[in-house]
Amino acid sequence: MAIQRRVLQILGSTARLAALLAASACSDTTVPPYTTDPTGTGGSADPTGTGGTGLTGGVGGSRGCVFGCGTGGSAGTGGMSGTGGSVGTGGMSGTGGSAGTGGVSGMGGSAGTGGEPGTGGSAGTGGVSGMGGSAGTGGVSGMGGSAGTGGVSGTGGAGTGLRDVFDPGEVYVAGTVLPAACESYVVMHWSDPDGAVAGTDCTFANNRGRIRPDGRLLLSSSTELREFHCDGCTQWFPPLSIPDGWLANDTLIDTPPCSGSFLDYRGFAVGVAGEVIHQCVSTWYDADGNELPLTPGPIEVLGLGYDHKALTGNRLVYSIVDIVDGTSTPVTGLPSGQILTSRVSGPDSFWVTYADPPVSYTVELWSISYDGVATRLGEFPPAPAGVTGTTGIGALRNSRLDANGRLFTIGFDNGDDLVLRRTIAGDVEVVYTEATNPSVRLHSAVLWTGP
Numbered sequence: 359m360a361i362q363r364r365v366l367q368i369l370g371s372t373a374r375l376a377a378l379l380a381a382s383a384c385s386d387t388t389v390p391p392y393t394t395d396p397t398g399t400g401g402s403a404d405p406t407g408t409g410g411t412g413l414t415g416g417v418g419g420s421r422g423c424v425f426g427c428g429t430g431g432s433a434g435t436g437g438m439s440g441t442g443g444s445v446g447t448g449g450m451s452g453t454g455g456s457a458g459t460g461g462v463s464g465m466g467g468s469a470g471t472g473g474e475p476g477t478g479g480s481a482g483t484g485g486v487s488g489m490g491g492s493a494g495t496g497g498v499s500g501m502g503g504s505a506g507t508g509g510v511s512g513t514g515g516a517g518t519g520l521r522d523v524f525d526p527g528e529v530y531v532a533g534t535v536l537p538a539a540c541e542s543y544v545v546m547h548w549s550d551p552d553g554a555v556a557g558t559d560c561t562f563a564n565n566r567g568r569i570r571p572d573g574r575l576l577l578s579s580s581t582e583l584r585e586f587h588c589d590g591c592t593q594w595f596p597p598l599s600i601p602d603g604w605l606a607n608d609t610l611i612d613t614p615p616c617s618g619s620f621l622d623y624r625g626f627a628v629g630v631a632g633e634v635i636h637q638c639v640s641t642w643y644d645a646d647g648n649e650l651p652l653t654p655g656p657i658e659v660l661g662l663g664y665d666h667k668a669l670t671g672n673r674l675v676y677s678i679v680d681i682v683d684g685t686s687t688p689v690t691g692l693p694s695g696q697i698l699t700s701r702v703s704g705p706d707s708f709w710v711t712y713a714d715p716p717v718s719y720t721v722e723l724w725s726i727s728y729d730g731v732a733t734r735l736g737e738f739p740p741a742p743a744g745v746t747g748t749t750g751i752g753a754l755r756n757s758r759l760d761a762n763g764r765l766f767t768i769g770f771d772n773g774d775d776l777v778l779r780r781t782i783a784g785d786v787e788v789v790y791t792e793a794t795n796p797s798v799r800l801h802s803a804v805l806w807t808g809p
Contacts, residue, residue, distance in 0.1 A: 521555050522588035523573035526808025527761030530575075531777065531790070532563040533798035535597045542600060544798060545575065545586070545806070548766070548777045548789050551796035555588040557600030558608070560802070565756050567806040568628040575806065576611070576628060580620040583636065585609040596797035613638070614647030628809045629662035630702050635681070642681075651684030660710070662809060663702040667728050669710070671697060678730050691732035692724065698754045701761075702809050709759055711738075719749040723763060723782050736782030738765050745769045745788070748778055758805040766805055775800035 524530060528547060533554065536542035543563040546554035562577040562584070569575050575586040586608055588594075589601040616623040616638040624637040635644055642650040642659065652659070652670060661669040666682045669689075673696045676689040695714030698721065703709040707727045713719055723735045741748045748754075748769040757767040766789075767778045777790040777800075792799055 521591050522575070522586060524569050524575055526569040526571055526573060529758045529760050529766045529805050529807045530569070531798075531800065532558070532567070532804045532806065534563075534801050534803070535798060536599065537799055537801040541604070544596060544600065546596075546798050548779075551790070551798040552596060554596045554798045555591065556594050556598075557589050557604040558586065559604075563802075563804060565804045566625055567804065568626075569806060569808040570628055570634070571630060571632050571808065576626065576634065577608070578626055581618055581623055583611040583613055583623075583626050583634075585611060612645070614643065627659040627662050627668070630664055630809050633662065635659065635662065650681045652679055652681060653686075660697060661700045661702055661708045663708060663728070664705045665728070669700055669708045669726060673697075676726075678726070678728055687728075687730040689726055689730045689732055699757050699759060701759045701807065703763070709735075709763060711754070711757060711759065711765060713754060715749075715751050715754070719754070721754065721757075721765065723759075723765075735763075738780040738782055739784050739786045741767075741769060741778055742786060742788070745771050745776065745778060756804055758807045760807060768800060768803060768805065775803065777805075 522545075524545070531546050531548050532543050533546050533551065534542045535544060535554075535556075540560040541557070543558045543560060544554040544556045545558075558577060561579045564578070566578040567575060577584055577586050584605075589604045589607065594601060611634065613623060613626070613636040616636065622638045624639065626634055626636040628634055633645070635642055635650060637643070637659075640654045640657075642652040642657075644650060652668065657670050657672055659668050659670055660676075662681075663669070666680050668679045668681050670677050670679050671689075676692065676697060678687045678689065679685070692712065693714070694717070695712050698711045698713055700708050700710040703725060707725050710724050710726060712722045712724050720737055720740075722737045725733045725735055727733075746769060748767045753767055753769065757765055759765055763781070765780045767780070769776050769778050771788070771791065771793070774792040776788050776792065778786065779789045780786045790796070790800075
């Protein structure tokens with residue numbers, strides 16, 4: 359009878375804990391494409407005695423969220439171990455959800471009764487990132503013989519937040535919360551102006567920005583390269599002014615042997631493997647300052663793909679170059695015109711948008727394979743009636759392709775800035791416009807995406 363009362367007390371405490379956590383959890387404000395969906399599973403009890411089999415443990419925390427405050431689910435309760443014989447081991451607790459608010463770890467399994475003392479279940483692990491998960495609770499000591507050992511407490515997750523880790527397959531906009539001020543630029547997804555993150559200034563808000571495969575945004579001024587980190591991450595939201603000292607937490611990336619002067623630093627490129635190369639005067643270097651076998655001169659690295667293959671050009675002649683051994687293959691099959699923007703489309707090819715202004719402003723989508731063969735895939739439809747500013751050479755070169763081959767271009771309609779999305783299937787849509795009075799405006803905006 360005493361043992362039964364103890365079991366009821368444990369189960370009652372667990373129920374009250376779950377209810378309390380459910381009441382205090384914040385709402386899930388996750389906005390695509392900033393999502394993760396890991397789940398933790400509680401372990402089953404595994405008694406080794408001759409008694410009955412323990413009950414199966416509960417399920418761990420539901421997914422957290424990356425953007426805003428997600429809700430971690432309460433973990434399940436470890437199973438009760440069997441009675442009699444050697445004491446079983448308590449079930450392992452569930453693991454908290456990743457990002458957002460970490461899931462609270464599960465309760466360790468209760469030890470068995472009789473025989474040698476049981477060992478309490480190990481504690482759960484707190485949620486990774488976002489708001490740290492609560493520590494797990496150790497298992498209850500065994501009954502009978504010498505007292506069992508309680509489980510080790512879990513560790514809460516690191517409370518970093520991930521509002522400044524972006525999806526390299528998506529297109530983002532550098533907008534502003536105060537159009538007249540240089541130090542007012544923020545990063546937003548075109549579908550969510552209210553979810554913008556601060557901040558940077560007009561010297562970094564240019565069309566050189568690229569997102570690494572790990573989701574980190576690299577921004578370049580005329581003299582240096584930095585890794586963007588948000589300012590006031592969980593407290594700042596537009597239209598507030600961006601916090602002071604915004605540059606201090608943006609990591610400076612070395613670009614040897616550039617001197618850090620506008621006289622020699624020329625820019626950078628990001629590859630699909632995460633490698634970053636940079637140009638000093640007319641020569642390209644890797645991150646350690648080793649010279650790369652790319653033709654010196656006014657050459658542009660338009661894309662850096664798999665197997666060290668780079669798409670290069672000078673708006674007249676284009677080549678596929680192996681940046682390790684220097685093997686160069688000229689691109690063939692392109693008509694008169696120039697490449698406007700590009701991205702890696704697969705393990706052996708690049709996508710490029712192509713046009714021949716001022717002869718023609720019709721934008722086409724082409725594929726260029728690593729053996730240099732160019733193939734026309736189709737053309738993008740013109741902008742809707744009333745939308746202007748999408749055909750200038752500057753606007754075309756500032757356009758960006760997402761991972762699905764959709765083309766994003768900044769334009770205007772009756773004085774309102776907008777973002778236009780088009781596909782070669784004929785779809786055309788204004789996906790952002792200042793006509794709706796959003797909290798972030800474009801004002802000389804640029805578009806950023808991954809390699």
